[in-house]
Amino acid sequence: MKKILLAAAIVLTVGSVQANPYMALGCVGCHGVNGAGASAPALAGKDAAWIVKQLKDFQSGARKNATMNAMAGMAAGQEQAIADFLASK
Ligand code: HEC
Numbered sequence: 001m002k003k004i005l006l007a008a009a010i011v012l013t014v015g016s017v018q019a020n021p022y023m024a025l026g027c028v029g030c031h032g033v034n035g036a037g038a039s040a041p042a043l044a045g046k047d048a049a050w051i052v053k054q055l056k057d058f059q060s061g062a063r064k065n066a067t068m069n070a071m072a073g074m075a076a077g078q079e080q081a082i083a084d085f086l087a088s089k
Pocket of ligand 1: 022025026027028039040041042043051054071072075
C-alpha cells in the first residue's frame with residue numbers, strides 16, 4: 001500500500017513539473033515564486049507574446065544578458081508554456 005501511494009505521489013509530482021517548465025528549469029530561483037520577482041525582474045502577469053519574444057531574443061542573441069542567453073536556451077520548445085503560465089499569474 002505504501003508503495004502504491006509513493007508511486008502515485010511520484011506520478012503527480014512529475015505531472016505538475018511537466019505542466020510547469022518554469023519550475024522545472026529553475027527560473028523560479030531568480031524570478032521568484034510564480035514570477036513575482038526576486039533577484040531578477042518580475043514576470044507575473046506580463047503579456048505571453050512579449051515573454052515568448054524575450055526568450056527568443058535571448059536565444060538568438062538579439063537581446064544580450066549572459067545569464068538569460070544560457071537560460072533561454074534551456075527553455076527552447078517550452079517558451080509558450082512558460083509564457084502562458086506566467087501571464088496567468
Ligand atoms: C540566474 C538567474 C536567472 C535565472 C535562473 C533565470 N533568469 Fe530570466 N533574467 C535574469 C536576469 C538578471 C534578467 C534581466 C536581464 C536584463 O537585464 O536584460 C532576466 C530577464 C528575463 C526576462 C525578461 C524580463 C524583462 O523584464 O525584460 C524573461 C522573460 C526571463 N528572464 C525569463 C526567464 C525564464 C523563462 C527562465 C527559466 C528558463 C529564467 N528567466 C531564468 C536572471 C535569471
